[in-house]
Amino acid sequence: MKRIKMGCTTLSIPAMALGIMRMNQKSVPEAQVAIQAAYDAGINFIDSADIYGGGKSEEIFGQAFSQMQIKREEMFIQSKTGIVPGKRYDFSKEHILHSVDEILERMQLDYLDSLVLHRPDALMDPEEVAEAFDQLQAAGKVRFFGVSNFDMAQFKLLQSCLSQRLMFNQLQFSLKHTGMIDFGMHMNMVDKPSVDRDSQFLDYARLHKVTVQAWSPFQYGMFEGTxxxxxxxxxxNQELQKLADKYEVGKNAIAAAWILRHPANIQMLVGSMNPQHIRDSAKGAKIRLTRQEWYDLYLAAGNYLP
Structure with missing residues (x-):
């Protein structure tokens, strides 16, 4: 598995992580098979969230992982908080602290390697968030911190009050969700792709050494499907199959290789619980597409160049 530097640190993490949003749909033995498939492929990074399956995904993970032979220190385990049932967000100190305690209990862990704030809260008080982060780190409950779906101004605002460096920003990116790169190639134009909807965050991340975590790497729309x-x-799919045949892998691997070919050192979140899909996706980390292959896929996905 390809390894990348985590944020501004010298620590290395796998270029892919296993997202467990759908683990609530699996039995404990099935969850163990998925975790083991990822681990065997070099994916020793878990991404979760307190709302996944209403907390059931983390419960299943906790039961499964506690019975496996993988040592805790061999895994990087991350969860997210901030989305509250009832369609609202909550970045209050009280909610963050309480949520982490519940996450640790469900996942049967003593600490999280990383805590990520899940979608921006319009009522966020950066200084209050900073107090929560400091308390969690001092208590040994969380090692690192990040955010999800933040634009550049939101990211900089929160960072300005923190004593820790934000390591991650989770953003949707795939062959069918290319906005983060479209506008740059359509600079100085008036067509639809020239509109910057992502506040140039990918370039900001490269400048300031923030790891972008790409979610829904095989999806179109938001959650419409693969x-x-x-x-x-x-x-x-014709182009994916052509390259899959060339590199002797599945289409998932080629779609993954397309994301990882970008020089921003993006970490891709694999959300599948299918062991075969996990194994095939992981093969994408070993493939370095040519520039022409990368652009051929980009164009085949329905994009165009000026």
Whole structure:
């Protein structure tokens, strides 16, 4: 598995992480198979969130992992908080602290390697968040911190009050969600792709050594479904299959290789609980697409260049 530097540190993490959003749909033995498949492929990074399955995903993970032979220190375990049932967000100190305690209990852990704030809270008080982070770190409950779906101004605002460096920002990025790179290639134009909806965060991350974690790497829309083997995207699947045949892997691996080919050292979140999909996706970390192959996929996904 390809390894990348985590944020501004010298620590290395795998270029892929296993997202456990759908683990609530699995039995404990099935969850163990998925975790083991990821670990055997070099994916020793887990990404979760307190809202996944209403907390059930973390419960299943905790039961599964506690019975496995993998040592805790061999895994990097991350969870997210901030989205509250009832369609609101909450970055209050009280909520963050309480949420972490509940996460640790569900996952049967003594600490999290990373805590990520899940989608921006319009009522965020950066100084209050800073107090929560300091308390969690001092108590040994969380080692590192990050955010999810923050634009550059939100990220800089929070960072200005923290004593810790934010390591991560989770952002949607895939062959069918390319906004973070479209506008740069359509600079000085007036067409739709020239609109910057992501506040140039990818370039900011490269300048300031923030690890972008790409979620929904095989999805189109937000949660409409996967573009892999989808009849609605014939050109893209034809190009994926051509390269899959060349590199002797599956389409998932090629779609993953496309993301990892970007020089920003992006970490890709694999959300599948299917062991075969996990193993195939992991093979993408070993493939370095040529520049022409990368652009051929970009164009086959329905994008165009000026």
């Amino acid at each position: 573009f892999i083997d989808n009849d609605g995207f014939p050109k893209l």
